[in-house]
Amino acid sequence: MLPIAKPAPKLTLKSTISCTNNPNNYGTNSKPTIWSNNLMSLAIAVALVTPLPSSAIPSLNSKPFSLPSTTTPFSQAQNLPTGLENGKIRPCPSINPGCVSSNPKSSNFAFPWRILGYSSNSAAIQQLQDALLKTQKNVKIQLVEDTPNGQYLEAEVDGGFGRDVLEFLVNGDVVSFRAMATKVTYVYPFTTALGDSKGQEKRIKQIVNELGWYAPSFDSMD
Structure with missing residues (x-):
C-alpha cells in the first residue's frame, strides 16, 4: 500500500x-x-550615458590658467620705443631720468637747434652723421628716413651705462632731437632708476658745437 x-x-x-x-x-x-x-x-541609466559638461573636463588643447602679467618700471625701461610719434620727436619717458628731449612734454627739456646757413634736409642729415662720428664712440647709424615732417636720423653710441640712442628730425632749419639710454639701471633695493642727464646734455652740446648750429637755452634768454 x-x-x-x-x-x-x-x-x-x-x-x-x-x-x-x-x-x-x-x-x-x-x-x-x-x-x-x-x-x-x-x-541611473541617464547618468551613465550622459556626458559630463565640457567645462568640467580639461581639454588637451586648452591653455593653462595664468595670472595676469604685471608691468613694472624696470620691465618698461628695458624696451623703450623710438621713432617719431605723430610726426614728432618723442618726449622723454618718465622711467628714463637721464633722457633729454626737445619735445616740450619732457621734464628734461632742451630747445630745438636752429641751422645757420641752411641748405637742405639731406645736407643737414649728412652733417649730423659726420658730427656724430667725430664726437661719439662706436657710432652705429640705425635709420635715415624721409617723413612728411622732415628727415629722421637714429643712431646708437656708447653711453655711461651701455648704449645710448640719439634721434634727430630735420625740418627746414629746425632740428628736434632726443638723447637717452636704451637701458635703465637700477641698484637694489632702490626702485628709482639711475639717471645720466648731465651726460646726455654734454653729448648734445658736443654735437651742436661741432656743427656750429645755434642752440637756444634758458640762460641765453636772460
Whole structure:
C-alpha cells in the first residue's frame, strides 16, 4: 500500500494579503513602489550615458590658467620705443631720468637747434652723421628716413651705462632731437632708476658745437 502524501503547508505573505485584501492599500502603496523603482533605474541609466559638461573636463588643447602679467618700471625701461610719434620727436619717458628731449612734454627739456646757413634736409642729415662720428664712440647709424615732417636720423653710441640712442628730425632749419639710454639701471633695493642727464646734455652740446648750429637755452634768454 503506497503512503499517502501529505499536502504541503500553505504559506501566506501578510504583506501581500494586506495589499490585495485592502483595495485602498493597493492603490496607494503598490504603484508608488513600482514607479519609484522605475524612476531610479531611469536616473541611473541617464547618468551613465550622459556626458559630463565640457567645462568640467580639461581639454588637451586648452591653455593653462595664468595670472595676469604685471608691468613694472624696470620691465618698461628695458624696451623703450623710438621713432617719431605723430610726426614728432618723442618726449622723454618718465622711467628714463637721464633722457633729454626737445619735445616740450619732457621734464628734461632742451630747445630745438636752429641751422645757420641752411641748405637742405639731406645736407643737414649728412652733417649730423659726420658730427656724430667725430664726437661719439662706436657710432652705429640705425635709420635715415624721409617723413612728411622732415628727415629722421637714429643712431646708437656708447653711453655711461651701455648704449645710448640719439634721434634727430630735420625740418627746414629746425632740428628736434632726443638723447637717452636704451637701458635703465637700477641698484637694489632702490626702485628709482639711475639717471645720466648731465651726460646726455654734454653729448648734445658736443654735437651742436661741432656743427656750429645755434642752440637756444634758458640762460641765453636772460
